Amino acid sequence: MNGIPVNNILFVSIALFFIGMYGLFTRRNMITMLMSLELILNSVNINFVVFNKYLYPDKLDGLFFAIFIITIAAAEAAVAIAIIINLYRSHRSIDVETAEEMKY
Amino acid sequence: MTASQIIFYILSAFILGTAVLSVTTRKIFRSAIWLLFSLIGVAGLYFWMEVEFIAAVQIVVYVGGIVVLIIFSLFLTQQSGEVMAKAPVVRKIAAALAVIFGFALTYMLVQQNGFEATGKPFDWSVEKIGNSMLGTADNGYSLPFEVVSMLLLAAMIGCIVIAMKAKPEEQQ
Numbered sequence: 001m002n003g004i005p006v007n008n009i010l011f012v013s014i015a016l017f018f019i020g021m022y023g024l025f026t027r028r029n030m031i032t033m034l035m036s037l038e039l040i041l042n043s044v045n046i047n048f049v050v051f052n053k054y055l056y057p058d059k060l061d062g063l064f065f066a067i068f069i070i071t072i073a074a075a076e077a078a079v080a081i082a083i084i085i086n087l088y089r090s091h092r093s094i095d096v097e098t099a100e101e102m103k104y
Numbered sequence: 105m106t107a108s109q110i111i112f113y114i115l116s117a118f119i120l121g122t123a124v125l126s127v128t129t130r131k132i133f134r135s136a137i138w139l140l141f142s143l144i145g146v147a148g149l150y151f152w153m154e155v156e157f158i159a160a161v162q163i164v165v166y167v168g169g170i171v172v173l174i175i176f177s178l179f180l181t182q183q184s185g186e187v188m189a190k191a192p193v194v195r196k197i198a199a200a201l202a203v204i205f206g207f208a209l210t211y212m213l214v215q216q217n218g219f220e221a222t223g224k225p226f227d228w229s230v231e232k233i234g235n236s237m238l239g240t241a242d243n244g245y246s247l248p249f250e251v252v253s254m255l256l257l258a259a260m261i262g263c264i265v266i267a268m269k270a271k272p273e274e275q276q
Contacts, residue, residue, distance in 0.1 A: 010219070012149070015120050018206055019124055020127070025199035026127070026196055035174060038170060051219075057227065058227070059243075063233060070165050073170065082267040
């Protein structure tokens with residue numbers, strides 16, 4: 001058990017999640033928003049692994065969810081960056097405020 | 105305090121500190137580098153929890169793949185030395201308040217729930233993961249595995265189509 005209560009590890013993951021949220025709220029640049037999203041996904045992964053290791057040590061489902069989340073995060077980052085680069089070609093900017101034509 | 109506890113606290117401080125720097129620094133390239141350190145810290149946390157397989161996947165996919173992709177896209181779209189515009193103070197305060205209250209509520213829920221470790225050893229091995237990943241019996245993950253492989257194929261084709269330059273007219 002390493003002498004650390006489960007709650008302390010959960011503290012780290014919750015804090016990481018809300019740091020990512022703060023970045024998502026304050027940033028207006030698409031790439032930095034994507035970075036905040038990666039932080040959020042990482043905190044979720046920590047949660048899955050912690051719950052699996054400490055509460056259900058005879059199962060493996062948490063590890064599988066972590067692996068699948070990592071895979072989907074990679075795919076999502078690739079698609080997002082393709083969209084961002086395409087947007088930069090047409091708008092010369094990757095600020096979310098300049099990309100508002102799709103609203104109408 | 106044992107060495108394991110000290111390592112855990114150092115790792116946590118490292119992860120959270122670099123994450124905060126990553127979302128607050130105004131130079132975009134530095135932000136990417138701080139994110140890199142934060143992700144390495146998370147991999148260190150997995151090593152500390154003795155889940156080496158996830159730690160290795162974390163390093164290979166996040167540090168080696170996603171951060172490099174992000175840095176390349178930064179080079180393609182930004183002047184890397186440029187300082188980003190400051191966020192308005194009102195937005196910063198509102199975001200900080202929302203985040204602090206959300207954190208307090210969530211952590212209070214976790215505290216009240218009082219998760220207790222069972223203390224049993226965690227028996228995972230790469231062999232078990234592999235057998236279960238492609239198994240079709242109970243606890244088999246072969247259907248999500250196939251679905252994810254389809255998703256990766258779709259993402260790959262989608263990226264190529266989206267990022268492809270339109271052909272110049274005179275070539276047709």
